[in-house]
Amino acid sequence: MCGIIGYTGNNEAAERIIYGLKKLEYRGYDSAGIAVADSGKIKRVRSAGKLENLVKKLKGGSIPGTTGIGHTRWATHGKPSDENAHPHTDCTGMITLIHNGIIENYYEIREELKKKGHKFSSETDTEVFAHLIEEKISMGIEKAVADALKRIRGMYAMVILYSKEPGKIIAARQGSPLVLGIGKGENYIASDVPSFLKFTDKALFLEDGDVAVVTKEKVSVTNGGKNVQRAVRDIKWTAKQAEKAGYPHFMLKEINEEPQSFEDTILGRFDELKGRIEFESVDDKKLAKIERIKIVACGTSYHAAYAAKYLVEKYSGVSVEVEVASEIRYANPVVDKKTLLVAVSQSGETIDTIEAFKNLKTKAGYSLAIVNVVGSTLSRMLDGVIYTHAGPEIGVAATKTFISQLAVLYLFALHMGKIKGVLKAKDVRRGIRNLRKVPGLIRLILKDREKIAKIAGKYKKNRDFLYYGRNINYPMALEGALKLKEISYIHAEGYAAGEMKHGPIALVDDKVPNVFIAPQGKVYEKLISNIQEIKARSGTIIAVTNKSNKEMKKFAEDVIYIPDIDEDYYPLLAAIPMQLLAYYIGVKKGIDVDKPRNLAKSVTVE
Ligand code: AGP
Helix, strand or coil, X not given: CCEEEEEECCCCHHHHHHHHHHHHHHHCCCEEEEEEEECCEEEEEEEECCHHHHXXXXXXXXXXXXXXXXXXXXXXXXXXXXXXXXXXXXXXXXXXXXEEEEECCHHHHHHHHHHCCCCCCXXXXXXXXXXXXXXXXXXXXXXXXXXXXXXXXXXXXXXXXXXXXXXXXXXXXXXXXXXXXXXXXXEEEECCHHHCCCCCCEEEECCCCEEEEECCCCEEEEECCEEECCCEEECCCCCHHHCCCCCCCHHHHHHHCHHHHHHHHHCCCEECCCCEECCCCCCHHHXXXXXXXXXXXXXXXXXXXXXXHHHHHHXXXXXXXXXEHHHHCCCCCCCCCCEEEEEEECCCCCHHHHHHHHHHHHHCCEEEEEECCCCCHHHHHCCEEEECCCCCCCCCCCCHHXXXXXXXXXXXXXXXXXXXXXXXXXXXXXXXXXXXXXXXXXXXXXXXXXXXXXXXHHHCCCCEEEEEECHHHHHHXXXXXXXHHXXXXXXXXXXXXXXXXXXXXXXXXXXXXXXXXXXXXXXXXXXXXXXXHXXXXXXXXXXXXXXXXXXXXXXXXXXXXXXXXXXXXXXXXXXXXHHHHHHHHHHHCCCCCXXXXXXXCXXXXX
């Protein structure tokens, strides 16, 4: 949460920073601010609300200088206001900094500093850090920062300017992401790569405990006071991929990229003739010894993991538990050397998932991360990593990365099935054939998206929705409901349809649409019974079913058709109308679907 960008070089820092903040706005958009060092002074401009407010404030007034820092905020301590917007300063205005994370002991430090005469001008936890540095500034800025870091508990990504050393940015990381962009005669420090990708594709990811000193010519990193070398990686994403390309929203662009993301994720990972799956950095010998799997994730990634449970158990006979990361972190899960732990995360920076793995990793026989962002914390933390190759996802709602996670998890289920001797080469071949069909079939659904837009128009005023699915389509019901909540602010719940009579049927009336994911297959008749039970009580049905199902229109007010495929593969298609329905309802309600209120793309505070 929160986007940080720092720049030092020969260009106007403000320009580069505003450009970077535009790319980072998906991380938080409660307020924004910028500070630039020039001629021994630091000029700071801040504004509540979205970045455009800051840009308006800057118009006309120049903010010269070639070293600076900027921030787009997702509020933790203190409401979104000009005063609480970052950057924050000490009493003298010479130390100016930005922080992403939470300083847990800020209150006690603040009270202590107040007694020493420090004056605070915001409600944030961040401001204490500037004052802590001020206390020890006579030691020099670097030593003062090191000293202040010893006083705080919690999580941070920090960037600091000091007016007496105007060409320098000091950065520190503990728990929240920070990546350096290494340019020619200029360097960047940011929360995420797209903020500087137009200018350099060389990235250096900081580790927890790292402190970096960044000037235009040089970057040095220490950890625990000792110099450390961190690898500089080439980023394969292009800056163009992170643009809207003519679409009204990133979300729609990203949904339309799903066929490509899916293809990019599966290609090169199978040998169809031999019926074999191959993952680049996975140790198959370790997988062969596994008797249990625990998959840990949050939000949409959790729903992808939940779908995988059905498949992996069916294809390999290995028992799979799926856990919400924030819950398992404080529970006492049974993990042993026969257990494979899998993290699923788009960003690779979700704090709940990272923290859960810190405790569990060493207990497990083997651990894998399924991650989209190359070089992210989770991708470096576990024994193996499988990248989802979806490209950058800017819309706050996960769409194409969900489809790519499913792609990896389907491949993984087939692979596990083969390793465990449950699936034969011919079974895997059939699975691969199905997966290869998926991008083309998603394209067909996308072609017909206007029909979904029309249905969205009909239901945009409803205040509650229920989503139902059974078996492997149940997680798609959960995901459909989550997407609708996030993007349209409509209350929605996802249920296993078999649970309907255990409670939610009490909600049936003419005001709550019931979305059924009901392609034909082994549980289809059960779903039809559920639909009939709702109809008998005058409820409204929106059904997602397969194209060759001719009877559904008898039962449902609205039917969304997806192409026919082997039944295990329907989630890969059913997910698309779920996303489109939420998207169009959100847009028709006038919501900024790329930046829905209160959300941030990656949740880096607990
Ligand atoms: C998805 O639309 C959400 N914004 C959210 O639930 C997200 O999936 C969750 O925070 C997990 O993020 P991650 O995949 O980056 O770990």
